[in-house]
Amino acid sequence: MPRTRESEMNLFLHETRAGKKIRFEPLEPEVVRMYVCGPTVYSRAHIGNARPPVVFDVLARVLRTAFSKVRYAANITDIDDKINAAARANGEDIADYAERFAAIYREDISALKVLPPDIEPRATHHIEPILAMITQLVSSDRAYEADGHVLFDVASDPSYGMLSNRTLDEMIDGARVEIAPYKRDPKDFVLWKPSDLDLPGWESPWGRGRPGWHIECSAMIREHFGSTIDIHGGGSDLLFPHHENELAQGRGIDGADYVRYWVHNGMLTVEKDKMSKSVGNVSAIRALLADHDGETLRYALLSGHHRQSLHWDLRLIHQARRSLDSLYGAVRHAQPDFSGSSLAFADRQWAEFPETVRRHLEDDLHTPRALATMHEIAGKIRRCDDKDQQRGLRDRLLAAGWLLGILQRSPEEYFQSGA
Template identity: 55%
Template sequence: MAELYLTNTFTGQKEVFEPRDAERVTLYVCGPTVYNLAHIGNARPVVAFDMLYRVLRAMYPKVIYARNITDIDDKIIAAARERDEGIEVVTQEFTDKYREDMAQLNTLSPDLEPRATENIVPMLDLITQLVERGHAYAADGHVLFDVTSMPSYGALSGRNLDDMLAGARVEVADYKRSPGDFVLWKPSSQGEPGWESPWGWGRPGWHLECSAMIRAHLGDAIDIHGGGRDLIFPHHENERAQSCCGYGSDFVRYWLHNAYVDMDGEKMSKSLGNVRTVRELLTLYPGEVLRFALLSTHYRSPLNFSGELLDNAKIALNSFYQALRNTVDIEAEDIRPEDTAVFTALLDDLNTPKAIAALHSTCKALNKADAEVAATRKGELLAMGRIMGLLDNDPEQWFTESASNTGLTSDEIEQRIAARIEARLRKDFAAADAVRDELQAAGIELEDGAGGTTWRRT
């Protein structure tokens, strides 16, 4: 079997991936906190780890991919209070919308999607273990993890505990023994959601949730834990601390993290007003364009997300679909994705830019191929697209179905083309040109050929 190389955040090295059990590979990725629509930055880890999931499924007989839903959180409580609704109403609405939006990006559904509120018992069990082992303590209705109790705390993020504690600038709650101690369980006030526990009515801390759900649904240890780079500290550092100290083992073999998304060269943030939701962008571009744009840069490199990036992604996909459209009468050879240059590129730490370069090269070869070779090149292009979650649309539909809010339906476009043909037959070329100009202004490109006039959205 070919070797898969992944960059392990914990070691800082690119390593050969060796699962604990090749018959059961486990992948866990931190999912959404469901109180609002997902923005394009939220979508990057979904697409990046969907890419990894596809590669793993091609290599191993069984892959279990879990992505959690955080459905209890202070932000959720605040959103529910603002809307005067129960948190279950808010979380279900945004869970459904999250799933819908991510599906539009051609991402596969995870095998497991555990919810925090359905895993309170495993969380309480983990807290009990940590208290009994001297790694956690109760204070003022809270239960906190004692970071000084773990000698290797900070190893994942590369931070020194003494430096972190000495450099603490935030006001420290008086019930904490140390500024770095973090909450495992917090009290819920009247009217707030909560659960009974040995430490009173309350709810779990954010970091606790993933540790408990990984153990409950995937086992004592997993092969890969993924998420955005912003989660390395404190979320994943604290996850590691809880699990290692509570369960007695280093529970993750490979830590993987994708880099940030910037908007037009600036860090995406609500204060700058440059946050773009996936749902908003889907009104302007097909989901496949968003996916291609997210894959255009290596997952570990910062991604500058812009209109130009999306337009270039659309142009690239148009070229691939045009090659498939031109060879619609040629039956593609059946080729395995694992036998393509794209798969080879993906084995090298999910090198999607190199994979996309292979797509372009194969598309160019297909355009130049004679009938005898075209079947092979077309099969290669389709196989490459399949492993990348691309090129699964019918080429004709890709160019004719609405991909943006141009205001013109397919029927309306066809009517205008018919009117243009009639004008040309009357030799009223000014009227024919006027139709072409109107369609071009609406983002519709016409192509006249021996078989008639075809059109596509640009």
């Protein structure tokens, strides 16, 4: 019996709910379904917003080498009170404003060598599935209508809090929970809210309104993937309340957890504080790209393990630049007139990539160790006198580069760009 491609991979991911690394096995052989929460497009994305797309881009690249069908969705949130307020303040149509910043976001992460997801769902395009899911939750007594709102009844879900490991009493502190008189309990969260005529809104059984944030992702996942997905990713700042609420909504429909593996990346920090627009310590991707090459920024983001916080400063960026100089220099050393890049290795299968790099990426996507292995290969190229061996090592280096989304230009292009 022939080996299936996934049997060559021994991937372990740190699963948030379990609190430990678990071997990845998709629900359906050869098929992987992955959904990652994307940005709310009310302003320019900052470099902290880029960490999830870069991290999960690497995971998608890895999975595609071992599984014949990987369906990767990364949403854009285009219904949000922050978008409404920002568009009004700027005197723009709300839909046009959201689309403008969605386009900027796509351009920014493309400059960081992030491949487009297979699906980019948007809440405004999924109102019918959202309404259908809310209706089901109301019918099953998991949600209730009050004062033109529809709210999820947290008390109806005894498993609520298990993902973020919080008790019910711990959940109000630090969460975006609105204390409103129409709620049965302060922890109940909005599924549908009324909309004035000058705000985005759609007709519903509960009057004209718009969806709450949490129901958007749950409904889009069900629409594109059905009742179960293999991997749900996002930043650790989304763990509570967003992902906790998503999970509760899914249980309210199917009575079971609809995500097999929850995977979260850590935050970027600046002077020990989380990088955040509310704190005011952000660096916009577009502003960074004015002074630094996108590949350099990508390398910097991958230089720390994705689950850990990463201190962001100029020293990190400059070190990433020097590291890329070294790797591209090794490729050029093997063959000065070489015009290829890691793009040539896009169709390789998992077993064809360097074993040590594979082992590190199979260990919870340990990109720092994978990068260290690439530098070891680069060192061997410089110490080797045999041209054939040098070129073999160069190909190993470029193959690893494909998995990490770097070395995608020829050395000449890289050095001439002044990256």
